[in-house]
Amino acid sequence: MTTSHTETSLSAREELVLQMRAWRKRRRIAFVVQVVTIIAALALAAPAAALLLGQFTGMRDDYVPQRHVPGTDGSITITSADSYVLIRHEAELPPCTITDAEGYELLQEPWRYASDPPTVGTSFYAEPGRYQVACEGGQDGVVALNRVQYINSLRGPWDPRKPALPLFGAALLIYFAGRWSAGRIAPESLRPLYPA
Known part of the structure; x- marks a missing residue:
């Protein structure tokens, strides 16, 4: 009786360890996805900001x-x-x-x-x-x-046909898509729970 109880608890513990390893791996992948999409969004937002600021002028x-x-x-x-x-x-x-x-x-x-x-x-x-x-x-x-x-x-500078606004839109789309994807890769509902 004692040996089977020990084997059961050992296999449950091993299973929990495997689940935690899988969860950590998913979290790392989600983190990489989020970092890459933030960098891509910033790479689009920076030239968009420069283009937009360059279109403001005090000239007639x-x-x-x-x-x-x-x-x-x-x-x-x-x-x-x-x-x-x-x-x-x-x-x-x-x-x-x-x-x-x-x-x-x-x-x-x-x-x-x-x-x-x-x-x-x-x-x-x-x-x-x-x-x-x-x-x-x-x-x-x-x-x-x-x-x-x-x-x-x-x-004027706010015309959607000018390149600044589509670049800003693409940057926002990439940023929020990255956040959503990271949440889908490793949602909190999949986090393993330690038994009490």
């Missing part, structure tokens, strides 16, 4: 993109083929004509961005080259801006 919206300001003779030089907008920030844009070096007038379309107050101007496509801008009443305050860059500057 029309100073952020590349500016093409007509000189005293009304000429501007476009360096890359793209769509541009012609605006006057301080006042309403007067009727303007844009001609290339050969004297051909560029087609302009009315352009409006729904900001507060709304930004109104004209949109045109230009190839690299020199152009003449002539506006009724002069070109004072008139500027040509790359349309895509200008729209991005008007949207």
